Amino acid sequence: xxxxxxxxxxxxxxxxxxxxxxxxxxxxxxxxxxxxxxxxxxxxxxxxxxxxxxxxxxxxxxxxxxxxxxxxxxxxxxxxxxxxxxxxxxxxxxxxxxxxxxxxxxxxxxxxxxxxxxxxxxxxxxxxxxxxxxxxxxxxxxxxxxxxxxxxxxxxxxxxxxxxxxxxxxxxxxxxxxxxxxxxxxxxxxxxxxxxxxxxx
Numbered sequence: 001x002x003x004x005x006x007x008x009x010x011x012x013x014x015x016x017x018x019x020x021x022x023x024x025x026x027x028x029x030x031x032x033x034x035x036x037x038x039x040x041x042x043x044x045x046x047x048x049x050x051x052x053x054x055x056x057x058x059x060x061x062x063x064x065x066x067x068x069x070x071x072x073x074x075x076x077x078x079x080x081x082x083x084x085x086x087x088x089x090x091x092x093x094x095x096x097x098x099x100x101x102x103x104x105x106x107x108x109x110x111x112x113x114x115x116x117x118x119x120x121x122x123x124x125x126x127x128x129x130x131x132x133x134x135x136x137x138x139x140x141x142x143x144x145x146x147x148x149x150x151x152x153x154x155x156x157x158x159x160x161x162x163x164x165x166x167x168x169x170x171x172x173x174x175x176x177x178x179x180x181x182x183x184x185x186x187x188x189x190x191x192x193x194x195x196x197x198x199x200x201x
Contacts, residue, residue, distance in 0.1 A: 056094075090159050151173050152184070
């Protein structure tokens with residue numbers, strides 16, 4: 001859907017900056033892992049969600065709709081029909097409800113990844129009086145969900161309406177809010193009760 005209809009606004013970011021940030025982050029992760037010793041469990045890397053994968057919380061095709069995507073790896077469980085991770089084309093109606101439901105069932109998430117709008121050249125698209133943010137499915141467009149700042153209640157929607165728009169750089173989230181309204185929350189602020197209220201508002 002990106003760029004097919006309506007006006008688009010492109011937000012570009014320096015490839016040099018992006019590469020540098022990822023290189024530093026990767027080096028720090030390796031250094032921390034080295035300091036912790038060989039007994040630590042390695043965290044699975046995010047995967048590419050293109051190729052017609054169906055959302056595990058509703059069945060929509062990932063990549064065909066606007067907004068952030070997500071994926072969750074579980075320790076001893078896996079989603080119905082395929083191996084880990086569970087994958088989603090929306091956070092507010094996909095990833096988070098699934099995560100809360102499986103946590104109540106005792107499933108242990110070992111890694112949760114969401115689209116990182118600080119690391120992609122995202123676009124905004126106007127259609128039918130609404131503004132939508134682009135979707136991204138490549139493995140390197142995902143970041144640790146626990147480390148994101150999420151923009152909520154802005155004038156920009158995801159694929160199913162109001163969503164949580166993740167940014168690894170707090171300054172990017174604040175800039176987005178300054179331009180498009182809303183507020184920010186952290187991962188731990190998002191509970192099933194909070195989410196129910198957010199989707200009702």
